[in-house]
Structures are given as structure tokens and as C-alpha cells.
Amino acid sequence: MSYFQRHIFFCLNQRDNGEASCAQHDAQSAFDHCKSRVKQLGLAGPGGVRVNKAGCLDRCAGGPVAVVYPEAVWYSFVDKSDVDEIVERHLAQGEVVERLVLDPSIGR
Numbered sequence: 001m002s003y004f005q006r007h008i009f010f011c012l013n014q015r016d017n018g019e020a021s022c023a024q025h026d027a028q029s030a031f032d033h034c035k036s037r038v039k040q041l042g043l044a045g046p047g048g049v050r051v052n053k054a055g056c057l058d059r060c061a062g063g064p065v066a067v068v069y070p071e072a073v074w075y076s077f078v079d080k081s082d083v084d085e086i087v088e089r090h091l092a093q094g095e096v097v098e099r100l101v102l103d104p105s106i107g108r
């Protein structure tokens with residue numbers, strides 16, 4: 001058994017050269033919201049869910065992005081209700097939120 005059941009990584013990368021980056025879409029607020037919801041729902045901690053910051057995940061064109069392991073499901077989200085759905089369905093129950101899955105062709 002792994003130490004955490006699931007990990008979600010949010011790209012918080014900021015670029016100052018005009019190129020697309022997840023920070024332009026307020027990825028920090030989504031990360032903060034996810035972290036607090038996971039805690040409120042009692043999902044945080046060993047055997048549960050870990051919410052982590054990440055640098056560029058190299059899929060910037062779909063930003064803001066997050067990826068959930070061990071399923072390796074990539075998401076692109078718009079607002080806090082999208083994040084709530086990822087928390088309540090995927091992180092809590094292991095159900096992929098298909099409508100938010102990042103198109104596999106989207107890269108940097």
C-alpha cells in the first residue's frame with residue numbers, strides 16, 4: 001500500500017516572458033481551494049490525499065492544469081466548482097471527471 005492513496009499536483013508556474021503559464025489563470029487560488037476542501041472533507045493525510053504544488057508540467061497550452069496519481073489523469077479546470085468536482089468525485093471516490101479531462105494532444 002502506498003503512503004498516500006492519491007496525489008494531485010497543481011502547476012503554479014509563472015512566466016514573465018509573455019508565454020502561457022498556469023499562474024495567469026490564478027492556479028494558486030485553485031490549489032488553495034483544493035487543499036482546504038480536501039482537509040474539510042477529512043481526506044488529507046497518510047492513506048488519503050496529498051495536494052501538492054508543482055512547477056511547469058509541460059502542458060501549458062491547456063492551463064491551468066493538474067494531474068492526479070496513481071491514475072495519471074490530467075485535468076484542466078476553470079473555476080472552484082470544477083475543483084470541487086475533482087475533489088468530491090476523483091480524489092474522494094476514484095471516479096474520473098471526464099468533462100474536465102485534458103485533451104491528450106495538448107502539450108506546451
Ligand code: FES
Pocket residue numbers: 011012013014020021022023055056057058059060061063065
Ligand atoms: S505552465 Fe503550467 S503546465 Fe506549463
